[in-house]
Every structure is written in structure tokens, then in C-alpha cells.
Amino acid sequence: MVGNSFRGGVHPKECKERSRDVPLRSADPKGDLVFLLGQHIGTPARPVVKKNDPVLAGQILAEADGFVSAHVICSCSGTVKALEKRRTVSGRMMDCIVIQNDGEYRCTGNWDKRDEFTALRTEEILSRVKAAGIIGLGGAGFPTHVKLAPKNPQAIRYVIVNGTECEPWLTCNDQLMRTNAAEIADGLEVMLALFPNAEGVVCIEDNKPEAAAAMQKAVSGRQKMRVQVLPTKYSQGGEHSLIRVISGIDYPADMLPADVGCLVDNVGTVYAIGRAVLYGEPLLSHVMTVSGDAVSHPGNFWVREGTGFRDLLEAAGGLKEGAEPKKILAGGPMMGIAMGSLDVPVQRNNNGLTLLLTDDNEAAEKQATACLRCGRCLPTCPAGLLPQMMAAAYEAGDLDRFEKKLYGMECVLCGSCTFICPAKRPLTQMFRQAKAEIQTARRIRAAGGEK
């Protein structure tokens, strides 16, 4: 059964054929591993190792600092080489811990004994999740143990497991669901133990029938969970879109999913929660897809955190003969981040590496014309915004109209409007700018108010 869809959305080319049937393999790096202290949302972690300390996989390198923060955990064995600033996916220099990898991958434990979690109290479950250093593996990287402790757990009605993978090129979650369905269901069971009134819903787009069948099999016979197959459409996996589809509620940007009784986590995160609570295994590696038309052997990989993107590309057989990629993306082409170099470390919330021979944005700049007022951008917006008018307001310098009359802050930067625009106008790009300007202005106003 295919369920309802959210409103809006677009259909970019899926481009998943090259990697969708390639099973997950582990990609063990040879070079140094680099760990960011501040890859999650919240306060950066506080380092607990010194230069030249020997470390094992599973060992905590930096501890969560404050409530909204997460541990940074080593994913290989070796020695601490440096604590310094390194260039990251975003292009910025950030505080990192660099580990010289000895290539042996000795661990602090073997995590193969299954615990029964039914006897555990909520705090124990949360502390295991925190100890495993789990953060949201898809979106912004919100610390999971914080997300799992909303003010009123009784009010949560849906725990939504996001297996939609609507981003073009990416197929790693598809493979994860095909091969590790039972463990994902375990993870969901653990989560449901925290929310007595919630139903677990695994959402999968209908372009992944194998994954849906595997998940269906895994959830059958378990209480309070089901699989929901959704139509394939980009931005289906957005938090707002999923919540709208499952609960029927549209909620504004200043509300949290928990405020409307929902909780959304990526399949990878749910898998990690299951492993952490049942086996005590910390989050050492997560799944990623390496693909794109410039890659010789696209595939899906278990990638250790801190691995360099260049090592990851090597795992996929490197570039195609003579291929010169124009664009390399951490993630897919809709929401991924364009990187200037491959010499940056993988973060826990990266789900893919896409190398493309052509740069649509470059071409778009050449084809750009004035806005035709064709209105195509409006119905694609999953939030029901009016991108055409928002862009006009931004260009006219009228941020007040952008924010108050057109609700510009509701934009989730999904990119659908830019994708569809025949005049090739950089709408999402403008909105990102506008939102940043408005936020800065708000901060300045708040600071001024305090004086």
C-alpha cells in the first residue's frame, strides 16, 4: 500500500541504478583519521586525550560538554597525533583530533552479547545512547539522547523511522534496510519502550521494494510498528514532510516535532540505537554511498568516522579512467555540500560522496533569464511558501516582507524551488542568505536589548 504524499516536491532524476544493488562493504582507511569536536548541534565536545596517547576503537576522545552535546568516539586504534584545526566539509577550519591509524582496529570490546532491554529504565537506555556517541545520521546531527528525552514522553504518538532516502544517487540506507532489517526493528523497539503511547512507522519510498519487503518481514510479529510505503518524490524524507504524511499535521519552523507528538530518526540512527542499547556498541561507523558519474565502481560502504573522503573514493575504485569531476558533494545533489577538496574527514551526518562530471549550477548561470512569473516554484514548496514572491522581496531588499508577510523563515532550504525554476534562478540560495541576514539582525537586536 502506498500512502499519501506531502504537498509539493519535485522529481529529480533518481540516478540510483549504479549503486542500488551493490551490497555494503567496509571501507577501512589507511591514512590518519580526523575527528571533529563540534560536528553535532550544540556545545562542542571537550577532549579527554593528549598528544601521543595510545587509543583503541571505541574509546572516548572527547566528552559531551553540557546537556546538548555528544561524545566523540575513536573508530580505529593508534596514537593521538595532534589536536589542531583542520579543514572540514563545510570548508571552514575547525577543532579536530587527529589519530595516527595503526591499521589494526583493536577495539575496547567486542559487543557481541545481547542484553535484554525490557528491564532497563528510561535513564539507563538514554545513558547507553549517550555513551555510544550517537547523533542524528542524516540531518543536522542533533544529539540523539537529547532528542529521545522530550518534555512529555506520553505525548509522543509516532516514532517515525526515515528510510525514504529521497536524495538522488544515494542508496546506502536502501542496502542497510535490506541487510539489517531485524536490527533496525530492534532499535525501533527500544525507542518505543521510551514512549508508551507511540506507534513506530518505518517510511520507505516505493522505489525500494526490496528494502520495504525486508522491513515488512522484520516488523511483522512485533507490537505497535508498521511499514509505510510512500510515493517517490524529493523532499519526502524531510522532517516536516514525513510528519505531515504520517500524522497529518503541518507545523511551523519554531515548533519541534515533539510538540506535535512526533519523533523522526534516520534508519541508520535507529540501527545505531539498537546496537548501542542491546550490545553496548558505540557508533564507530555508519553507511554511506559513493557514487556519481565520475566514479569507477560506485557502491555502499560502512565508513568509519573520521575517514578522509579521498580514502573513501579509493574504496570505490577511484575515478573513472580519465574522468575529471567538476563537482564533489558530501551527500547528494539536492542538499549535499559542495567541497573544494577531497582532503577532509567524513562526519557522522554525511551520507554519501557524489562526484559529478557536470555542474548544473554552472550551466544554470549561463541559462538564467528574468523570472517569468510562471509560478512553477510555488506548488513545489513543501511548506506552502511563495518562492517567487520571497525572491522578489529579497531582491528588493524588503526583508521585512520576506519574514512577516511571506513567512520566509519557514523555508527548510529543500531546494525544490531552485530545481524546478525554468529561468534558473538561485531561489534557495537567496533564501539561505535572507534567513542568515534576518537571524543576524535578530541576534543584534537581542544583544542591544540586553544592554
Next chain:
Amino acid sequence: MSTAYNLSASPHTRDGLTTQRIMWTVVAALAPVTIMGVWYYGFHAFLVLLVSVATAVASEYAFCMFCRKPVTISDGSAVITGLLLALSLAPSVPLYVPLCGSMFAILVAKCCFGGLGKNFINPALAGRCFVLISFSSTVSSYKVDGITSATPMMTMRAGRAVSITQMFLGRTNAVIGSCILALLIGGLALWVLDIINGDIVLSVLISFTIFLVVFGGQGVDPKFLLAHLCGGGVMMGAFFMATDYTTSPVTRPGRILYGALIGILGAMFRVFSSVPDAFSYSIIISNLFVPLIDIFVVPKPYAYRKEAMALQRGEPKKNLLQRIPVPVMVLAVITLVSGFALSGVFTMTKSTIEEQKLLANSASYQAVIPAAQTFETDDDLERLLSEVGGDVYGSDFGRVTINSAVAGKDADGCLAGTAISVTSAEGFDGDITLTVGIDPEGRVTGISFTALNETPGMGMRADEPAFKDQFAGKKVDAFVLNGKTESDANIDSVSGASTTSGAVVNAVNAALDFYRMAKGGTQP
């Protein structure tokens, strides 16, 4: 490996549809109607098209060069403007008409307002109105093979029937782009390809039709409605002009409102005024409302709509009936009530009109058969009436029609005579309607006029006894006007009004003939 990768903000992929693709698809969709136009109207139509398109493109090029702006002609929008303008001109216009029209459309209506995406009225329509005003007589004369004749719209306005099939195929006397079939093929293709917005098309056509049904005075008459939909540029307007991106609103509710405005204005001009090209004006007027619509019709994001906010507060989901907004319900009720009221007024006035007619008729029946107490329908008469059914009666009486025929009964229920109402369209000044009374022996008992609008002092004198009474008491096969031989059948003409007199004599003869036919053909 080079490390100079392109940086950019997401998204990094784009849909294949570009401005150029859209514009050239529209041009392709106009191809069928263009080809049909040239095929039917001939070489001059082709020249009109050529001049119009070439001028449009050249004007845009010149403007861009003059203002040192990037040249935008390759986006195809100028070609569309030129094509649309030519397609809405008569095929016989002199070539300076498309030349001036196109220049005005591109230079004044489009470029001066900032070009593609910024002009506020449809350039092609602006060009058309410009030439309509500047060269009005040349532009609005429609000639085929050098003969001026009426367009289907003029014919309809004169109250005569038009052939919908001919309009559908574009074989009428109208603008170059008048083949409805070809317009529909192109328009529907654009709709299916999602190039034009179906909301606008539908709301134009639906509101136009509804207005005509309610105020057109013909109710739901498919022939009447189709004729209106197929004529006067409605299809071209709805599919190709109202949907112009730049001059229509961007939001969905805005578009529906805008479409309805065009439809209603267009139908209103059709019903209540006699300007030609009313539909063009209705689009242009609606264009002017677009900036206003875009300011005031701004839908809220989903999360801020009433229903969503109630759900956020944890209120239960409403059922279908509760979800229909109150204003919509109020509007629906108002529409229904006023619809009923209107149709009620219509039927009431209609029946009074008919009653009055009957009253007038019965007075004239009484006048010609004074012996009768009541008038009834008669089977023989009815049968023949339905056979001749309002067509011109016979071939010897000019343009005469038989309106009604009733049998007059006296107090005992015996036949006192037959009254037949006849109309001749050959009066000096329009129709003459009169009633002829015939007694059971076939003798004329008298005539009485129910409609006579002849010249006072001349034709009008037909209503004086000196003329009228000549018919009474005579039993003849046919009366003769100013007969040479002495006979009962002779009728002396009203002096100076032989046309009127002749029409009256013919009408009476037709009534006599009808009577004989009805009574079993006691013909000579």
C-alpha cells in the same frame, strides 16, 4: 587529479526545462492553427504572419542593442508575441497593420516596461488593440476573396444561426487563427505538458459559460453556448493569452480569481454590449488587476492555516463538511439563491409574455368571428400546423408563416368559424401579423391586424374599414389585388401602399389555402 572543484550552494542539480524550451514549445503549439490559417485564407495570411513575427523579433533586437542590454530574442518570447498578434488579425489586413501592431506590442507594451517578466499587459493584445483603435475600419473588415462579409460573431449578434462545425474547422470569416480544432490541439498539448496553467483555462471557460447560462437568455442551450465558446477569440484567449505567465497572477487562488474575472467580463461584454473584440478587452482589463491580486491574494504557508493550527494544538481532525470554509459555504448559498431567484423571474416574465400574447390573439379571434363564444384547438388544424411548423408557407404567398389556427365555437358548441393567424415578412416596414376569420362555408368573415408597423397615413391605412372590409363576406379561392376583370376576388389597394396591400392579400390567401388543406383539400 585537479583539486579546483566548483563550489556552490545547494541544490546542485536542475530540472531540464528552461525558459527557451517553454517559449519554443508554445510556438510549436501555435503551429497547427497557423498552418490551418494559411491553408484556408491563403498567401496574404502568410504574409501577415511573416511581417508580424519578423517585426516583433527585429524590434526586440533593436531595443536591446539600443539600450545596450543583452539580446533576448533567442528566448522565443518575441516570436510568440508576433504570432499571437497576427493570428488575431483578419487575413485581409494591409501589411502595415501587423507591422505597426508588432512594433507597438514589443517596444511599448513589452520592452518599455522592462521586458520579459515585467510587462503588465499582454503585448500581443496590446498590439491588437493599438491597431484596432488606429486603423479601426481596415482592421475590422473581414474579407474573403475580396468580398466583405460578417464574422460569426456579427451574425450571432444579429440573431441568426451560425454553423458550429464551420467555426470548429476554421472555415468562417474571422481572424487568421480561428480554427478551433487546431487551437484546441495546441492548447491541450500545452496543458498536458504543463506549460500553461490549467487553473486559468478552466476558470475562464467555466465562468464564461456560467455567466452565459444565467444571463444569456437562452438557458442551457448547447448550440448557443458552443457558438459563443468557439467564436470571438475565446479559445485563443483562454489557452494562449490569459495564460501568459507575465501577465497572470502566480498563486493558485489568484489565478482562479483572475480567470473568473476574464470569463465574466468577456461574457458580460458579449451579452450587454456590442463591441467587437470584447474578449481581448476583458483580458487586458484583467491584466491590470494582476498586481493587485498578487498583493492581496497571498496564501499562508500550510503550517499557518487555520486547520493546521488547530491540529497543532491537538484538536481532533475535522470531517469534510467542517473543513469547507465558511465564506465558501456562504458564497455557495448566495449563488444558489440568486440563481433560483433569477431563473424564477425569468420563467415568470416569460409566462406573462405568453399570456399577453394569447390575450391579444383572442381579441383578434373574437373580432373576426363575432359569433364565437370560445376558441379551441382543432385536431385537423393542429396536425397541419405541426407539419408546416413555422417555415415559410407555400411558394405563392411570399414570405408568409402561419402562426396559429383555432376553431371558434358558439354558445351551443357548434362551429362558428376558424381563426387563422398569419405573418407576412414582406410589409413595407417589417412584419405584418393578422388574423383571418373563415366561416364553416369557407367564407371570409373578416380580418384583424395584431401587428402592423407601416407608414402612417399610407400603409397604416390598411387597418381602415375601407380596405379591411373588402375581404368580409366573400367566398373565393384567392383574392387578387387590383384585378382587371370584375370579380368578388378583387381587392383595391390602399393608395400609395401597394407593398403593404400586396402583403396583406398574400397573407389572407395563405390563410385560405391553409384552411382548405386542413379541411381535406377541397381545392379547385
